[in-house]
Amino acid sequence: MAERMVPSPRYERLRQLLIEAEDRAHEVRQAYQRASSAMRSGQVWTGPTATTWTNELEERRRSLGRLAQRVVDAVEEELRRSPPLVTEAEADAMRREMAGRT
Template sequence: MLVEAEYRADEVRQAYQRASSAMRSGQVWTGPTAATWTAELEDRHQRLGRLAQSVVDAVEEELRRSPPLVTEAEANAMRREMAGRT
C-alpha cells in the first residue's frame, strides 16, 4: 500500500513538469498572460506535489499505528474491513 502511494505521488509530482518546462522555455507562449498562466500552473504543480506527499504521510502514519506482524486471521479480517465486507 505504501509503495503504491509513493509511486502514485511521484506520478502526481511529475504531472505538470513537461507543460511547466515548455512554458518556462519561452518558445510556447510569451507575454503577460502567458507569464500569469505559467505562474498559476507552477503553483498548482507545487500544491499538487504537497497534497500527494500528505497522502503518503497519512499512509505511513496509519502503518505506524498497525502492528508489524499479525496473524492470518487478523490479516483476513483487515482485508474484509478494507473491502467493506465487515
Template structure:
C-alpha cells in the same frame, strides 16, 4: 493456550498502498514539468497573460505535489501504527473487514 500470532494482513495491504501512493506522487511531481519548461522558455507563449498562466500552473503543480506527498505520509504513518504480528482471529477479522464483510 495463547492464540497463534500471524503477520498482520493490514500491514501488507498498507505496504502495497504505499508503493502505489509513492508511484503516483512521483508521477504528479513530474506531470507538468514539460509544460512549465516550455512556457518558461519563451518560445511557446509570451506576454503578461502567459506569465500569469505559467505561475498559476506551477503553483497548482506544487500544491498537487504537496497533497500527493501528504497521502504518502498518511499511509506511512498508518503503517507505523500497525503491529507486525496479530492473533489469528484478529487477522481473520481484518481480512473480512478489508473484503467488505464486517
C-alpha cells in the same frame, strides 16, 4: 498457550498502498514539468498573460505535489501504527473487515 502470530493482512495492504501512493506522488510531481519548462523557455508563448498562466500552472503543480505527499504521509503514519504481526483470530477479523464482511 498464546495464539500463533501471523503477518497482518492490514499491514501488508498498507505496505502495498504506500508503494502505490509513492509512485502516484512521483507522477503528480512530474505531471506538468514539461509544460512548465516549455512555457519558461520563452519559445512557446510570451507576454504578461503567458507569465500569469505559467505562474498559475507552476503553483498548481506544487500544490498537487504537496497534496500527494500528504497522502503518502498519512499512509506512512497508519503503517507505523499497525503491527506487522497479529494473532490468527485478528488476521481473520481483518480479512473479513477488508472484504466488507464485518
